[in-house]
Amino acid sequence: MSSTAMTALRSEEFTPPSPADFDLPAIGGGGNTFEFMGQQMQLGVTKPMLQIILVAALAFGFLFMAARKRAMVPGKLQFSGETAYGFVRNSMGRDIIGSQEFMRFVPYLVTVFFFILFNNLMASVPFIQFPTMGRAGMVYGLAGLSWVIYNAVGIKKHGFSGYMRLQCVPAGIKGPILLLLVPLEFMSNLVVRPITLALRLFANMFAGHLLLILFALGGEYLIVHGSLLVKPVGILAWVLFILVAFLELLVQFLQAYVFTLLNAMYISGALADEH
């Protein structure tokens, strides 16, 4: 069924995948549309929304089940849960925020790490195969939360003016060069940070998924429509698809790690003592 249906669906010309492939239709038929900031928006529940709820339940379930027994000799599940928790706690919390204050932030860091990791892994789970974080809106929420947290923590510790001085005035610099440096530091530490934090995760998930679509569709096109000599290249494209899928697993883990690590770094930067 699939090959004839595919050729009927897709025209003879090869149509490369585009960002439009990420605009999934609302489940249960398209709802109403509305204008928002010059963009046509759909009203309705889409697949990534269901995924994010599923992931929240999965992450909670995994950590809850792993922590429930608390046996002296851990079983497999408890061991994997403890290892993962210890990894986040020690390498991101203790080593970066410092042993004085890190325990306050461990729950947040562990939550963020597992939430993002499970969301990213959804891109590789069969039959789901869509990165939740490939929709920019999901990531803006997480980055906004991180922005609020590190700023609130810093303002609470240093007071508003002290915190602004800490973030905007680099240590050990005096004189007119500050006129140049203060606006730059302000932009980099307080304005651009949440944007790059969000876009890093989004762009990696987006680009990885787009690459997988390209290999799958390109291989299919070469095998179905290519001449006899070109057909093996299509098979090569599918082999590459499998290899890139494994590379994506690595990227998915790495991005969850980097996001959590940067969160910890921003918090430790906001908590740093004045110079």
Added chain:
Amino acid sequence: MEGSLNMVGYGLAAIGPGVGIGLIFAAYISGVARQPEAQSRLQSIAILGFALAEALAIIGIALAFVL
């Protein structure tokens, strides 16, 4: 086959961050090779530098789609 010149421009723009990230991790690897016990310290510095260098590439990809 259709395409946008933006993507060619983004490809050129990504060379800079690519070289930068390569240099950062080269320095990190040689640092760890010389002094393995410094790894946990170097790692966070390396990831911070990587994030700063990658920010340029990320701003590039955002602008490539937006402009």
